[in-house]
Amino acid sequence: MAERTWFGNHGVVKFALKGETPAVVSLAKDLEVTATGEYEELYALGSTIRQDVAIHTKKATVKFKIMKFDPSNCDLWMMLDPDHTTGDYEMASTSKVQMYDVEVYLDRTSSAGDNVKLTITDVYFENLPFSVNETEWIGLELDGVGAGLKLSNEAYTP
Numbered sequence: 001m002a003e004r005t006w007f008g009n010h011g012v013v014k015f016a017l018k019g020e021t022p023a024v025v026s027l028a029k030d031l032e033v034t035a036t037g038e039y040e041e042l043y044a045l046g047s048t049i050r051q052d053v054a055i056h057t058k059k060a061t062v063k064f065k066i067m068k069f070d071p072s073n074c075d076l077w078m079m080l081d082p083d084h085t086t087g088d089y090e091m092a093s094t095s096k097v098q099m100y101d102v103e104v105y106l107d108r109t110s111s112a113g114d115n116v117k118l119t120i121t122d123v124y125f126e127n128l129p130f131s132v133n134e135t136e137w138i139g140l141e142l143d144g145v146g147a148g149l150k151l152s153n154e155a156y157t158p
Helices: 075-079
Strands: 012-017 028-042 052-066 101-105 117-125 139-148 148-152
Touching: 012 028, 012 075, 028 139, 052 117, 075 117
Parallel strands: none
Antiparallel strands: 012 101, 028 052, 052 139, 101 117, 117 139, 117 148
């Protein structure tokens, strides 16, 4: 793959309950994926220079807004009750957490090797915020924490 530029309006976000096939989010914006961890530096007697560095508590955070969704059939509502089957979605008194998988393509290129794909697995979302402001589109701002992050250059498949 040759060096190239990337433009944010060409990307695609796919989203699903863990273990299911991710489907394209029809309108997503303001995407951010960050790999983080906590670093520990080792200093020893007899030297003021750092001797080693270790990392622990690795995770991947993912943020994006869903700007178009079907309120009667939205996997996101499952965070209220991971065991929901039918009817209204209601916050359940369970400690079980609904997990999701998120796939991000930086382009819609269907040629192998011409894309960057980020796969964030085992994602949980702590909040389900509805922000309603006058004269603005209403979106669902998702801010999640994933256990895994994979970067590849797989071709986008609709």
